[in-house]
């Protein structure tokens with residue numbers, strides 16, 4: 001059984017708020033919010049007590065409407081943003097005994113560069129649009145300490161080929177590429193240091209349906225080949241259904257339902273999830 | 282009408298403030314110290330950063346040399362020299378060895394600098410990471426965390442685009458194993474002169490309001506890759522048409538009359554000294 005293994009990543013009680021909070025909203029048990037928002041002090045509770053485990057080789061899907069806190073959670077996990085509280089443990093880092101949120105800036109940078117890859121919905125956030133595509137991949141390898149051009153060139157070519165960027169275009173800047181190609185370059189970059197964990201935030205959102213399908217196929221193929229563990233975020237249950245073994249449903253910053261993707265689709269428990277599933281049919 | 286300036290143009294408190302920033306820069310080699318760049322009677326971008334350093338440092342006993350891209354005679358060098366002279370009455374020279382303070386744009390003189398001398402370099406763009414990261418707040422963070430992937434990435438990009446590290450000038454250096462620094466647009470040929478220099482090297486950017494320094498005997502290493510080592514411009518089998526020197530930085534010039542290219546020392550005062558030496562020697566021999 002998969003559950004007997006150690007999780008690759010364990011997220012525990014992740015909270016992220018924007019604003020100081022007030023007596024009205026301080027206490028999580030009794031706080032009354034409008035969606036994720038305190039109407040008294042205007043604090044936004046973007047992630048509230050989010051916990052989950054991701055197992056080796058697993059794809060976990062996170063689905064929920066816009067504003068439900070998915071991207072905030074991903075930003076906290078990749079240290080783009082500091083979590084307000086909570087813990088996260090990564091098996092590949094010091095045997096999973098150190099809370100990553102409590103590590104130093106340098107250590108967080110090390111973890112980002114060596115042990116994680118992330119793909120953003122907006123390629124502007126994940127790529128240097130004016131640099132060469134192969135340079136974009138090299139950047140992550142340089143950050144991880146590589147100082148051999150030939151090594152980075154070989155790896156970059158190998159990865160760009162894997163994501164179906166034609167060889168004669170690898171020195172082109174991503175700004176000249178289509179949206180689908182840009183996402184594929186991002187994926188190649190995220191994979192450059194063979195990270196055990198990949199974070200994908202709305203990778204296919206905004207792409208044409210046929211392009212969407214090809215990018216999703218690519219992710220699936222890469223995941224099979226590399227055995228990488230993936231957190232896949234999408235507002236689109238259809239995307240999550242295609243790839244995720246298990247699924248979390250988020251609403252107003254909270255995980256409202258969690259289970260095997262098939263089960264959630266067939267027998268959604270929460271009213272909100274039922275609504276999501278019905279809209280898919 | 283005569284306008285009476287304070288000695289060295291600035292009032293004493295302004296000079297003190299520039300010197301305070303300079304001391305800080307010396308204390309943290311390669312670190313860009315912000316300073317309140319002053320208005321000058323020459324346009325920013327024409328060496329006001331260097332000039333402010335020079336004016337804050339000179340005393341009555343100093344002898345100043347000013348060069349612009351190797352030349353003591355260029356309009357720019359002459360006007361800076363005049364300004365220093367008019368506001369201080371101190372001596373100036375073309376001879377590198379005689380100068381106590383040398384202000385330069387785009388070159389380190391060929392004659393090795395010695396202890397006690399100060400080289401002031403004019404800097405147009407002090408931030409070596411600017412092309413990689415446009416936001417000052419972000420580059421400050423990168424320096425603080427010694428996160429210099431961007432500096433190597435820019436060199437990697439040059440190799441991808443042109444097959445080699447093409448930074449003709451201003452090739453980034455690592456100072457004292459800590460800060461990556463823009464050496465100002467000196468040719469790569471001059472980078473080696475920064476390493477373990479006997480003279481104090483100060484760099485000033487007027488428009489960008491930064492001062493930084495390479496104190497004497499500081500380790501300065503040009504950035505490169507294991508399989509693409511740093512290489513300087515090579516003038517190996519070239520010699521100066523005027524003085525016959527080899528192993529110096531040379532300009533390639535074109536003789537319209539004969540239609541051929543020839544080489545000449547870029548450092549004109551060095552070239553002149555060599556020629557004087559030669560004619561003196563020849564004269565001594567014939568006597």
Ligand SMILES: Nc1ncnc2c1ncn2[C@@H]1O[C@H](COP(=O)(O)OP(=O)(O)O)[C@@H](O)[C@H]1O
Pocket residue numbers: 018036044045046064065066067068069070071072073
């Ligand atoms: N910097 C911020 N300041 C205030 N509120 C924010 C900030 N970033 C995100 N939020 C709020 O957090 C909530 C979750 O946003 P987000 O994580 O982007 O949701 P999702 O990715 O699920 O669409 C939203 O209500 C959003 O307005």
Ligand SMILES: [Mg+2]
Pocket residue numbers: 070071072202
């Ligand atoms: Mg989002």
Ligand SMILES: [Zn+2]
Pocket residue numbers: 021022023024025026038039040041042043
């Ligand atoms: Zn409140």
Ligand SMILES: [Zn+2]
Pocket residue numbers: 521522523524525526545546551552553555
């Ligand atoms: Zn010469």
